[in-house]
Amino acid sequence: xxxxxxxxxxxxxxxxxxxxxxxxxxxxxxxxxxxxxxxxxxxxxxxxxxxxxxxxxxxxxxxxxxxxxxxxxxxxxxxxxxxxxxxxxxxxxxxxxxxxxxxxxxxxxxxxxxxxxxxxxxxxxxxxxxxxxxxxxxxxxxxxxxxxxxxxxxxxxxxxxxxxxxxxxxxxxxxxxxxxxxxxxxxxxxxxxxxxxxxxxxxxxxxxxxxxxxxxxxxxxxxxxxxxxxxxxxxxxxxxxxxxxxxxxxxxxxxxxxxxxxxxxxxxxxxxxxxxxxxxxxxxxxxxxxxxxxxxxxxxxxxxxxxxxxxxxxxxxxxxxxxxxx
Amino acid sequence: xxxxxxxxxxxxxxxxxxxxxxxxxxxxxxxxxxxxxxxxxxxxxxxxxxxxxxxxxxxxxxxxxxxxxxxxxxxxxxxxxxxxxxxxxxxxxxxxxxxxxxxxxxxxxxxxxxxxxxxxxxxxxxxxxxxxxxxxxxxxxxxxxxxxxxxxxxxxxxxxxxxxxxxxxxxxxxxxxxxxxxxxxxxxxxxxxxxxxxxxxxx
Numbered sequence: 371x372x373x374x375x376x377x378x379x380x381x382x383x384x385x386x387x388x389x390x391x392x393x394x395x396x397x398x399x400x401x402x403x404x405x406x407x408x409x410x411x412x413x414x415x416x417x418x419x420x421x422x423x424x425x426x427x428x429x430x431x432x433x434x435x436x437x438x439x440x441x442x443x444x445x446x447x448x449x450x451x452x453x454x455x456x457x458x459x460x461x462x463x464x465x466x467x468x469x470x471x472x473x474x475x476x477x478x479x480x481x482x483x484x485x486x487x488x489x490x491x492x493x494x495x496x497x498x499x500x501x502x503x504x505x506x507x508x509x510x511x512x513x514x515x516x517x518x519x520x521x522x523x524x525x526x527x528x529x530x531x532x533x534x535x536x537x538x539x540x541x542x543x544x545x546x547x548x549x550x551x552x553x554x555x556x557x558x559x560x561x562x563x564x565x566x567x568x569x570x571x572x573x574x575x576x577x578x579x580x581x582x583x584x585x586x587x588x589x590x591x592x593x594x595x596x597x598x599x600x601x602x603x604x605x606x607x608x609x610x611x612x613x614x615x616x617x618x619x620x621x622x623x624x625x626x627x628x629x630x631x632x633x634x635x636x637x638x639x640x641x642x643x644x645x646x647x648x649x650x651x652x653x654x655x656x657x658x659x660x661x662x663x664x665x666x667x668x669x670x671x672x673x674x675x676x677x678x679x680x681x682x683x684x685x686x687x688x689x690x691x692x693x694x695x696x
Numbered sequence: 697x698x699x700x701x702x703x704x705x706x707x708x709x710x711x712x713x714x715x716x717x718x719x720x721x722x723x724x725x726x727x728x729x730x731x732x733x734x735x736x737x738x739x740x741x742x743x744x745x746x747x748x749x750x751x752x753x754x755x756x757x758x759x760x761x762x763x764x765x766x767x768x769x770x771x772x773x774x775x776x777x778x779x780x781x782x783x784x785x786x787x788x789x790x791x792x793x794x795x796x797x798x799x800x801x802x803x804x805x806x807x808x809x810x811x812x813x814x815x816x817x818x819x820x821x822x823x824x825x826x827x828x829x830x831x832x833x834x835x836x837x838x839x840x841x842x843x844x845x846x847x848x849x850x851x852x853x854x855x856x857x858x859x860x861x862x863x864x865x866x867x868x869x870x871x872x873x874x875x876x877x878x879x880x881x882x883x884x885x886x887x888x889x890x891x892x893x894x895x896x897x898x899x
Binding site (some may be wrong): 397 | 787851
């Protein structure tokens, strides 16, 4: 033991030589397990647990066909959230930053996603298609990259100008894009896109990244999240579907998303990069929790705020120990 | 021989009197002390209900009433586990339980708390329902922004499933065991205002 320790520290470290009381640790553990098990069984019978059915592309295409169609066009045009995301999916943007640090870029592209091909072209090519869609696929695959980009972005702009109303889009030089978007919409309505996106022509697959990202590019998932009160700006991170407790232990993480400048995505540099700033803050705070015993000020709080007088009240009373002032 | 030295070290640091004691200091009488063992009790219910869910697969509880009930056991045991653990953590903070060479005990407990959040989070990601779709989509941005998403891909169901049922519980279980053994070795931290001049033995 170090010679620099105070008498109190030496005392705290030594085996206790004061009064003892009888104790049965096995009995205590057994009682705790039985009590908790009974409590859990009671709660499970009384309240059950949440299980909101997962969303499907079929549901999206059937309930909001125009939005699905417009999202497919964005994937082809390279203007969707996924296509412009950046690492780890592609080089679509630099991503978020903390000052000069672009942490998002440091590991590079590890899960490459080519939104046009992975979300639209490959699923269409892996299914039996109508002659119109087949011809559109052929035209798309034989065209130059510039021609594809021009068709798709022109059509994407036209949809935006028409505020998503497909019937209001004027005729134009859109190439095979309307036929491809329509083919994918029909495929989604038939219920075959969910599996096609997952398998990508293979058999075993356990990675749902492509479906999740495609979902997020449209309004369907976002609307469902809003309806279920799960948005980050309304403490959604710690909420659960239905009337169930969620991950309440994430309250501090969720807290930062409720206050400025993190709430304003337009404010620079913090609001626009809120995700990475909050990750850094929470990483530092987690490290702080772990290292409390060596943080001056924090480690002495328990001695300054006498909550311990309540915890050990009977001991202090029986020994006649008054509070030591520092 | 290192095996003999390990045995001797174990006997010296954790004799049966410390490992399974039949007495404890008289000051250990507050209700706050109950929450440590309650946390471990909840963890045991989590592991048992989780094993049942693991045997039947992640989508079982969507189609089976019994499966849904087992899922409910898992759900509520997790809720209680965190409630007990947070109370335990606060209790130990106000006791300044790192005193007297117990800093490693605090650190191991705090790491268990952070790791438990990660384990619970992966559990929410493998529910294979709307909630897991939503959490995966929302959470990916935070991890990606910090560069963590390159290795911890919250939208990859297979990766999250394996982390949740294999890697994280193994590490969590081991760290919990180490934490408990540390408590048994050092004993429960004495009251803040206690000192050698006011214990029974020194009078």
